[in-house]
Every structure is written in structure tokens, then in C-alpha cells.
Amino acid sequence: MAEMWINMGPQHPMTHGLWNLRVKVDGETIVDAEPEVGYLHRGIEKICEGLTYPQIIPIADRLCYGSSLTWSHLYCLTVEDLMDVEVPERAEYIRVMSIEMQRIASHLMWLAAYAGDLGLSVGFTYTMRDREVFVDLLQALTGSRLTYNYPRIGGVAHDLPPDFERDALRAVEYMERRLKEYEDLFEGSKIFMMRNVGIGILRKEDGMNLGVTGPSLRASGVSYDLRKDMPYSVYPEMDFNVAIHKDGDCYARYRVRMDEMWESCRIIRQALRKMPEGRWRIVAPRTAPAETGLGRVEDPRGEAVMYVVGDGSDKPYRLKIRSPIFVTVSAAPKILVGYKLADVVAIMGGLDMCIGENDR
Amino acid sequence: MAERRIPKPLGLVLRPMRRTGKQFVRTLILGKPNTVLYPEQKLDLPQVYRGKHVLDFKKCIGCGNCVTICPNDCMWLEKVEDPELGKIERPGVDLGRCLFCGLCAEICPTVALHMTTEFELANSDRESIKLGPSDIRDDTFGPTFVEERRTRRLPVLDLSRCTGCEKCAGECPEICIAMMPIDRTERKKPEINLAKCNSHGKCAEVCLEKALVMTEVYESYFEMPEPKLILDNCSGCGACARKCPSEAIYMLEMPGTEKTLKNGKKGKPKKRAVFVLEKCVGCGRCYQACRFDAIEMPGVRE
Structure with a gap:
């Protein structure tokens, strides 16, 4: 039978953003695939070269709409490495707590989109409802709902609002109840299980060779989490497990993310309990020395790296962003080949695409 | 890690039904909906919210x-x-x-x-x-609007009143005030080491001319550029002092620079700008106003 190329995207319900997946099909079976990205290129790395160091924080928020706090946190970590700034301990705990809230919100948004892709409208509405709890918390903390602009070079913008700890503990308790509900809803759904189990297997060797990180790699049985392996901030003082799964299929990726939400709830409780009193921000220098700074964090989607070169002025000479999804999407051909065309939605949805950080 | 749970056939049907049924009862029968009717009802926004x-x-x-x-x-x-x-x-x-x-x-x-x-x-x-x-x-x-902004009580200097009597420097318990001479003006002004100052206020109490006044100052978390005078270029025109929004620039006369006029009398002496950096907000308007390249302020837009 004749083979043919099919364009899935740039305008396709599967894509979650503007990108194009070209798949070569033989009948219903995929024989080749080729992701095309770049539709959302805004030139953020170049924009940053013309802005001063504090001005880049709101721009770094715009890298990813799903987990903007992680990116501004990463940017601040990088510049603190460049400037040799010591962050107060309270600020570190506030940062860890808020990025774990962001991780839960991001995973819930992924789960909502994934459920929507697979035709589970109930899953979509329930997860978006519970994401609202964490978005409200972050709104009370930072003052905005999506692009938070909360971390600063040398701390965080302001202290916790009154009664925040009580609200956060309530939200975590609520979330733990809801997570059981999701497990019932999703794993009780025959359709969900049929479309996930055994679909889109990423072999351990392929994942490691192609540089896949984050939940997609951990679902293939590799225990690689920067929070444990190369701890930053106050993660060494937190007691949590790295969620891994050995199967490497779509169900494993779903399972890893669900387990990560449980672990994030644990981290939020610990961070709130251990949070010391004191200052949450120090005055950061305006200019950076002519050196380089590197920051690596575990984004909800994988390993995010920023590299900044200073030239003695108040603007960076170069800012390089390593996006986890840009690498993960390049593994798409390895995952897709051999499955049916209808599985593309489940497989690519399970990778948790975020085009904002991918195209930058 | 939680292992894969394989529900029994009956659980496969009943468990999702129970969950959705609970939600149905909560929203429709008990009347606790998850959404708000937007134009009529609005969400409670926290005070830190960033709007208009x-x-x-x-x-x-x-x-x-x-x-x-x-x-x-x-x-x-x-x-x-x-x-x-x-x-x-x-x-x-x-x-x-x-x-x-x-x-x-x-x-x-x-x-x-x-x-x-x-x-x-x-x-x-x-x-x-x-x-x-x-x-x-x-x-x-x-x-x-209640905002946690770091405030600090600091002595703020009004240089036009200061006589350079050195009383404040003698009174400071932290020894953080030093009288520094101002170049070519034969005057001295107190330089306050803000890192050491702990807001006793004794310097302001002894000041007879009320040149040092204890004021609540908002402390910025941003490090701002500081102006630096190149004295040789300064023509004493006073454009920077007129532009300064925080009145941190004073024009002082430099004795000994008077020109002798034709009728033998001496004219007015030349003036120079003096910055009181504790008041400076780092906006760079003095740098933009100076037409003689007498102010250096790296990092300020032209």
C-alpha cells in the first residue's frame, strides 16, 4: 500500500499550541514521524539581551504558560549564581513551596488537557476545577493568576500573606482527597486504560540517548530527578521519593505524574512546617561581573537549564535557555513508529507539550 | 510507588459513577456550585492583585x-x-x-x-x-493600601542649612557620621554610613540648624545607579539641581574663583553641584540634564 504524509497541526486539537507533527502512514500504521516546531518563536533569548536583569523576570514568566513560576525561579537561580548572591533561608522555603504548588497546577492542567484529548470531559472539568484551588493560592501569594513575576534576584517579591499557611494546608488536604478521586475516575475508565496501557513505549535506552528528561524518562524506569540528583535550593532538607515507573508507556507517564503530585503535597507540608522566620529578600547588585552563571532545575516537564553570560554591565550579554520539551519532542519518531494513527493523540498528549518554552 | 490497580468488573462501573454522583449531589442538590456567574458575581481578589x-x-x-x-x-x-x-x-x-x-x-x-x-x-x-x-x-x-515596604528612620540632610559644625558626628553613638570636606568649597558635610546607622536620632536632636531631620525612608530593594561629578567639567549652571526630583543636589559656591570685573570689584564666585546621595533615587535626570558631561552615571539611558 502506498505510504503518505499527514500533517497533524499547526491547527489541530492534538497539538496544544502551534506546532506541526508530520506523520508518514502506511494504511493506519505510522512508519515515520517528523515534528516541526518554531511557529511560536518570539526571540525571547534576544529580547533578554536588551533588558536589565530585573526586567527579564516577567519575560522569563512568559516562557511557559503552564508553569511560569518555575522559569522565573530558574532565571533568578541563574543570575544569583552569576552575581554570587546568597538568598535568605525563608525565601528559599517560600520558593520551594510555591514551585511545588506550581508543579501540581501544571500537572493538573496536563491531566485536564490529556483527558480532553482522550474524550473524557468529566476528567477535564474536574481537574480544571481543582487547579483553581492552587491558582487561587498562588494568586494570593504572588498577585497574579498565570504569570506570577514572584521570585526576585536575591529572594522573593513579598512575604506570605496572612493565613496563607492555613489555606495551603487545607488545599493540600483537599488535593490528596481529589487525587484518590482521579485515580478512581481515570483508572476506572475502560476507555482511558485501553488507550494508555501498552501504547507509546519509550525504551529506556532511547530515552537516555535522545536526552529525554522529566516524567517521560522516569516513566521508562530511569531514576533521574534533579531535585534528588543535583539538589538546588532547600531540596536536600525535604523528604520525598522520586516517582518512577518501569513500563515506559502512556499509562506509566500518567502514573508518574500522579505520584509526583502526591510527593509535591508532601513537600509543601514539609516546607510550611520548616519555614523559618526572617527576611525574604536582600538587595541584589545592579550589575553582574563578566562571568557566567548556570542554573538547572527540575521543571514539571523535565530538566530546564539557563546559562547567562554577564559583561560587567546591567544587561546580560547572552542568555541561553534549554527547554525540556524541545528535546522530548525530538524523541517523537522513536515513540510513534509502529502504532496506529489514532494513538498519536494519546502519545503526544502524554508528553505534556508546552510550545511557549519550546520555541522561546 | 503505588502499583497498578486492576479494578473488578463491577468496580469498573460503580466507582466512577459514585464519584460523579457525589459531585452531582453537591452542586445541584446542596447548591454549592463550582463556578461563579461572572458579571453578577465576582471572585474575591487578594489585595496584592495586580490590576489597573x-x-x-x-x-x-x-x-x-x-x-x-x-x-x-x-x-x-x-x-x-x-x-x-x-x-x-x-x-x-x-x-x-x-x-x-x-x-x-x-x-x-x-x-x-x-x-x-x-x-x-x-x-x-x-x-x-x-x-x-x-x-x-x-x-x-x-x-x-497596606503594603509591606521596608521603612527605616534615617537622618536626611538639608545641605543648605548645614553649617558644618560637626556636632552630629560627635554625638553619634555608632560613630557612623564622618565630616567630609567638599572639594574647593571650604565646607564640610556629614557623610552618614547607612549600613551602620541604627536610627538613634541623636544627630538630629543636637543639630541647631535643623539640617538633619529624622525621616521615614522607604528602602528600595533595587540597587540604583549613583551620580558622580566630574568637577573640572562642571560649569555651575544648576540645570541638574533644577531637574532633580528628590532635591538631592545643592549648588555651593566655590570661594576663590571670583572673576575681577572691569571696575575692579569682584564678581560672584563660581558654583558647583554637590550630591546628597542619601536622598538620591537614582533616576538619572541630572545626567540627562547636564550639557557639559560633568555627571557620570553608568547604566542610565541617554
């Missing part, structure tokens, strides 16, 4: 730090005529470009600019969301 800008005209000094820090160049300074305040410069905001990042409100040295919880800002054309200074003016909002 509000400017306190009386507190604002027109330094333009908000214009400088804006990442998207959506603010500008505009000349306004106010019946009470006279000819002033105040910022305006183009909401069509605004990122609502809140850096402008954060950097404001006098806490005159705030962001309200007003979020319904849409309009039918682009010009009407370009808000000038009078559109964002609200002098009553500031006091209702």
Missing part, C-alpha cells in the same frame, strides 16, 4: 523610575498643569502594552504608584486604553 494602576499625585515626585524599569516601554512621563501642584511631570500607562508585572509599583521610591484589583480594562479602541496621568490619578487610594 493608580497614582498618588501628591506623593509622586516625577522621578521616572517606573518608566525606566518597565520591561515593555509602556510608561512615559507627561507634563501636567495642576492647580494645586503647579507644573509637574507624572507618568502615564499604555494598558495595551502593559505586562502587569508590577515592577513599576515595586520600584517607586515614594510608594506613590499602586496597582488596584480593577481588572475590567477592555475598551473598544486602542487610544482609550492609553491612560494618561490624569486617568490614573487617585490620591485617596494609597492610605487604604
